[in-house]
Amino acid sequence: MAPESIIKNEDAVSVSIGFILMFAVTVIVFTGVMISFYSLSQNTEKTAMKESFKILGSGLANKITTVDTLVNVSSSFGATVESIEYEFRLPATIAGTTYTMNLTNTTYEILLEADNGALVGAPFSVSNNFTGRKFYGGAEDYIITYDKKDKTIYIDER
Amino acid sequence: MGLIEDNDAQFMLLAGFLIAIGLVITTVMLNSIIFEGNMAIGSVTGDSKYEMVNLMQITTDEIRSAYRNSTEKDINKTNSTRNFTRQVNNFSADLPKIYSMYGGGAKITYENWTNKGPANFTENGRPGGNNNWTVVEGVIVKNLSVFNFTINLTGSIFKIEARNPTGSPVWSIELNTTHYNVTNVTNSTFMLIPSDRVFNLTSPVYYFNVSTSSYPSVSIHIIYGRNAFGTYKILGLANNRNFTRERDYVLNTTVALSTSKVKANISMPVTVPW
Numbered sequence: 001m002a003p004e005s006i007i008k009n010e011d012a013v014s015v016s017i018g019f020i021l022m023f024a025v026t027v028i029v030f031t032g033v034m035i036s037f038y039s040l041s042q043n044t045e046k047t048a049m050k051e052s053f054k055i056l057g058s059g060l061a062n063k064i065t066t067v068d069t070l071v072n073v074s075s076s077f078g079a080t081v082e083s084i085e086y087e088f089r090l091p092a093t094i095a096g097t098t099y100t101m102n103l104t105n106t107t108y109e110i111l112l113e114a115d116n117g118a119l120v121g122a123p124f125s126v127s128n129n130f131t132g133r134k135f136y137g138g139a140e141d142y143i144i145t146y147d148k149k150d151k152t153i154y155i156d157e158r
Numbered sequence: 159m160g161l162i163e164d165n166d167a168q169f170m171l172l173a174g175f176l177i178a179i180g181l182v183i184t185t186v187m188l189n190s191i192i193f194e195g196n197m198a199i200g201s202v203t204g205d206s207k208y209e210m211v212n213l214m215q216i217t218t219d220e221i222r223s224a225y226r227n228s229t230e231k232d233i234n235k236t237n238s239t240r241n242f243t244r245q246v247n248n249f250s251a252d253l254p255k256i257y258s259m260y261g262g263g264a265k266i267t268y269e270n271w272t273n274k275g276p277a278n279f280t281e282n283g284r285p286g287g288n289n290n291w292t293v294v295e296g297v298i299v300k301n302l303s304v305f306n307f308t309i310n311l312t313g314s315i316f317k318i319e320a321r322n323p324t325g326s327p328v329w330s331i332e333l334n335t336t337h338y339n340v341t342n343v344t345n346s347t348f349m350l351i352p353s354d355r356v357f358n359l360t361s362p363v364y365y366f367n368v369s370t371s372s373y374p375s376v377s378i379h380i381i382y383g384r385n386a387f388g389t390y391k392i393l394g395l396a397n398n399r400n401f402t403r404e405r406d407y408v409l410n411t412t413v414a415l416s417t418s419k420v421k422a423n424i425s426m427p428v429t430v431p432w
Contacts, residue, residue, distance in 0.1 A: 033181075037188070044192045066207045070422060073211050077218065078282025079426035082412070086206075086420050095195075 042116075045095045049118035052094045057110045057122025060101075063088055067144050067153055068126040086144040087158065098137025103155060105132040128153055206420040209260060213253075213413050217266050218428050220249045221409060225271075225430035239270045262417035271407045271430070276308070279316065279383035279390075283408035283429045289384050294396055294403050295377040299370045301395035305359040311335055313385025318359070320366065320376040328376065329369035331359065333386070342369035355388070404432045 067084050074081045092098065094114070102111040108130070110122040129152035135142075141158040228241035250266050257264040280287025309316060311333060319330040332339045333351060340347045342365055349363075359366045370376045378392065392403040408427045415422045 037185075040185075040189060041192050044189060048193050048195075066420075069207050070210055073207065074214070074424050074426070077214050077426055078284070078287065079214065079424050082423040082425055084420070084422045088419060 045097070046116050046118050049094050049097065049099070049114050049116065050120055052091075053099070053112035053114075053118060053120035054122070056090055057112055057120055060088070060090075060110055061122050061124035063144055064124050064126060064130070064153065064155070067146055068128055068130075071128055071146055071151075071153075081146055081148055083148075084144075084146040087141065088144070089141050090139075092138055092140050100137065101135040103130075103133050103135075105130045126153060131155075206262075206415065206417050206422070209257070209262065209417070210413075210415050210420075210422055210424070213257075213264055213266075213415055214424065214426060217249075217411060217413050218426070221246060221268060221411060221428045222430050222432060224249075225406075225409075229431065239272055242270055257415070260417065262415060264416070265414045266411060268411045268428075269409050271409065274407050274409075276310070276388050277405055277408040277429060278387045279309075279380050279385075281383070282427050283405060284427050285384060287383070290381050291379065291383065293378045293380055293390075294392060294401060296375045296397040297378060297392075297401075298375050298395045298398075299367060299373070302360060302367075302392070304391050304393040305366065306392075307357045307359065307390045308388040309333060309355055309357060309386050310388050311386050313382065315382050316386040317381035319379045319381055320370050321379060322370075322373045323375055325377075328373065329366055331357070331364060340364055402432050405429045406431060 063086055067086055070084055071081050090101075097114050097116060099112055099114040099118075102113070103109075104111065108124055108126065110124060111119065112122070113119045128146070129150065131152055131154050133155055135157065139157045142155060143158050144153065144155050146153050224242045224245035227245060228238040246266075246268055250268075253264045253266065277283035278285050278287060280289060281291040282288065307318065315332065315334055317330055317332045319327050322328050329342045330340070332341070336351060338349055338351050338357075340349075347365065357364065362368070375396070389406050390404065392401075394401060408429050410425065411428050412423065412425045414424075
């Protein structure tokens with residue numbers, strides 16, 4: 001067939017072939033859209049976890065520092081802290097995923113980590129002794145205490 | 159009718175354009191919904207440390223004020239402790255009302271000075287307190303009107319020292335069980351401790367003024383404060399401001415603060431009158 005005739009030819013494929021082609025294109029496009037939504041939701045989940053970890057980590061660091069400050073301020077009054085209990089609640093899961101919370105007394109950091117790779121560190125500073133702990137997902141209620149005997153701040157599950 | 163029957167591609171283009179816009183809007187909305195749905199609610203509650211510090215400070219101020227009011231107005235000890243108790247009880251009764259506005263509770267316990275001995279010469283007045291400490295800095299000697307100590311030794315040695323602005327000792331009085339020794343930059347005097355154990359250190363017999371008046375200011379320090387107990391009163395001018403350092407007793411006080419999140423219990427020695 002001469003090139004001119006191809007350009008001028010206004011015939012199309014048969015109705016059956018046209019339907020199959022259209023159906024195939026629709027399926028491919030729909031699948032592509034679904035896959036992109038899925039990966040989008042996965043990324044969103046991870047981003048949301050990171051953001052949540054930042055909020056939770058800085059909030060917890062603030063609470064630990066509050067207890068430490070209270071002890072130090074009491075000392076400046078010549079006072080002795082008999083007991084301090086600071087209760088707080090953290091969500092058991094974030095975005096439907098459990099996470100671990102590692103409080104280190106070597107680098108003084110709260111490391112929040114989930115299985116999907118979301119990892120956030122929140123630094124804190126204390127001048128009293130602090131006992132590190134690692135919490136695995138599931139707990140919701142925690143308590144920060146100060147022990148006057150060994151002058152140490154503890155954090156534990158309630 | 160014309161639009162439906164029209165076989166040209168305008169309607170198809172328009173539909174495609176609308177679908178594309180709809181898809182973009184849906185994607186953005188879905189993204190936001192998924193993000194918000196996954197976010198943990200992180201509420202940073204208000205700090206309780208300021209309430210606690212405030213409670214300690216106002217309790218200290220109130221107890222000192224009650225002591226001064228009661229002892230200055232009434233020399234009779236029974237009457238003065240009664241007035242003291244009345245004022246602090248009023249304060250204690252008002253505390254829960256104040257702190258209920260913050261959604262918490264506050265309570266104090268205190269003691270009066272009946273059957274109490276004088277305080278140790280440590281920084282906080284307790285036997286285990288800071289042994290060596292600075293009572294006041296920047297004292298202008300010519301304006302020092304009162305510099306009295308009543309000292310009872312429990313250990314072998316106790317010392318009060320004046321240092322010049324560079325931190326070098328220029329005068330000191332050191333007590334042992336029977337004698338005191340006044341030392342300045344030129345000489346040393348060894349004498350028996352007076353029977354009433356009262357030391358008016360501005361008196362010429364202690365050489366304080368002559369030893370220190372050549373300096374623009376001095377700081378007064380206590381060394382080995384755990385080895386003695388008693389009272390002191392120093393009045394004068396420091397850093398161009400009037401000051402009073404005075405201690406008769408240490409009253410043991412406890413303050414307790416309770417909010418929905420924080421419970422704190424602190425025992426606090428309050429030195430009176432200042």
